[in-house]
Amino acid sequence: MATQHSRSAARIMIAPAVILLLGWMLVPLVMTLYFSFKKYLPLRGGDLGWVGFENYSRFVTSSSFWPSIATTLTLVVSVLVITVVLGVLLALLLDRPMWGQGIVRILVIAPFFVMPTVSALIWKNMFMDPINGLLAHLWRAFGAEPIQWMSQASMPSIIIIVSWQWLPFATLILLTAIQSLDGEQLEASEMDGAPPVKRFWYIILPHLSRAITVVVLIQTIFLLAVFAEIFVTTGGAFGTKTLSYLIFQRVLESQNVGLGSAGGVYAIILANIVAMFLMRIVGKNLD
């Protein structure tokens, strides 16, 4: 009896959270699905009735659809590679005992606390500006022609900005993972004749695999939805239009809610495909 009572009590107590979460997820999802089958133009006549799958076919056949998928994947994969590789290296470095360790660690974590909009603006105006940016001054100091970052190297610019934001997260998770490594294992491998690089490759990296999995999965979720960084820098121009930015343009710039909603459904499908691939590749690291 006791277990049955506590079970029903548990259900009742957990219900508010479940209901809230369901509402939070289900209402937007159902609305997206609802609008995706309608011709809905808020400033040009409003609800113009059901149109079946027309929005879906229009969205995929649009010339910007496949490029946007490619851009999204390029952004996600590049940022993941950069943050994981640099994150591991930085974590190794921060794990070393050194003078001013506390301050250095706080400095490393700092970018994560800067809002995406703000950090993108800082990068755009203070670093990457072709006339007054720090990088432009650096280029000129070497006698080189400054790069027009936002137009000539638009994708790399956005990848740099987004990586800069997510590197602290990766570093932090990987640092805690490195610190949880049993010191005797490293000593054993040292006794076994493994030089530092091999110790890293055979002992530290396998130990980090689980943390890397976590970093990759969490970052993917957020990177698929990157928006502010594109909005305040290139505004989707110069080949930086990701799927989420394309949807934004369809809904707010073209004022076509139906078409945008269909795009939203494609975004869900893309996210699931990516998630499935990731779980296949890295999921085996999680018990």
Add this chain to the structure above:
Amino acid sequence: MGRITLENVTKTFGDVTVIPPLNLTIEDGEFVVFVGPSGCGKSTLLRLIAGLEDVSGGQIRIDGEDATNLAPAKRKLAMVFQSYALYPHMTVRKNIAFPMKMAGIDQAEQDRRIEAAAKALNLTDYLERRPGQLSGGQRQRVAIGRAIVREPSAFLFDEPLSNLDAALRVGMRMEISELHKKLATTMVYVTHDQVEAMTMADKIVVLQAGVIEQVGSPLDLYRAPRNRFVAGFIGSPKMNFIEGAEAAKHDAQCIGIRPEHLTASASDGQWKGVVGVSEHLGSDTFLHVHDTGLAETMTVRVGGEFALHHGDTVYLTPEADKIHKFDAQGLRIE
């Protein structure tokens, strides 16, 4: 070959001297046990020999060659750690193969050595498992296997049995002793357990605060402890120490008598006392005797079946030739 010589080796951490100048020779093929209370520097000493810590002064020679500044891997020593330090993501086979892989030994030879080690250590059925799927004793054997395949000139053990339960510990103790007889390789073994030291060692090194108190065979240390510390540390239960008038009768500051060298009687004897707690082990009984006027408690070993109970009066008689005498500095008087 595995002759290890320490000459005036010191170790300091900042201002703290952990090991003051220390000299020790470990002969080839010897089973040497470093024993002492926790914090006495025995593990540090082992890590100095292994090369995991740098010496602050002095010289370490292995087979006559200066190894003081040699990297751990170049010293041809293998170490078994307290936590076993197995690589959790590798199978038992890969764990054992790891040092050979690092040394670049060819695959056929690797396989041969793995098979031989697995057979010797009863691990053949577990080669494809991961350390996480093994019991404590099996992990211990894998760690030993990983050490054996390198064919080192000496093995270093850092409290390898302290994570095992009592029954397993006795078993592993035998296995390690057996292994030493079979391989006839130098072994240096660190423990805080004097029973392990007594049962396994060819030579015991008793350490206290980084200083070697005595070096000798287990029985030498048992029969003729050089000072009070060694006398109290070696032997179980502990030796009884008596100071004052009784010691003065023997022209000593302090005399010591082991529990097994006292006879207890209900009717007559040299010293009179009251029975306190008695510990029955079946084969033996240890009586804790109070109110003797000699020391706070005296421990006596009597037979398994002994008819005295808590509160009874008991008489104790020492074996005269088994009394150890110590002077004011705690040193042995012959």
